[in-house]
Amino acid sequence: MKEYEEIQVTKKVLKSITCNKCGKSKEITDFGFEQDEFHSLNLSFGYESVFDEERWKFDLCESCLVDFVKTFKYSPTITNI
Numbered sequence: 001m002k003e004y005e006e007i008q009v010t011k012k013v014l015k016s017i018t019c020n021k022c023g024k025s026k027e028i029t030d031f032g033f034e035q036d037e038f039h040s041l042n043l044s045f046g047y048e049s050v051f052d053e054e055r056w057k058f059d060l061c062e063s064c065l066v067d068f069v070k071t072f073k074y075s076p077t078i079t080n081i
């Protein structure tokens, strides 16, 4: 037999998201679809990198992401999810 006790848990809820490049910001509603307009990048640098042991985390809005990708010599591979 198991007995349960109700407890209060504190958790972090995303309130807003801001593009690190242009500063565009969106408040996040209960549905959270607004965050689909942004993309989080999490980069870890390894031993041979000049940024060894650093981790970079940032968010880009889709407009800034597209502008960044347009600077590529070769287009990224695009597939449907």
Ligand SMILES: [Zn+2]
Residues within 6 Å of the ligand: 019, 020, 021, 022, 023, 024, 060, 061, 062, 063, 064, 065
């Ligand atoms: Zn942006």
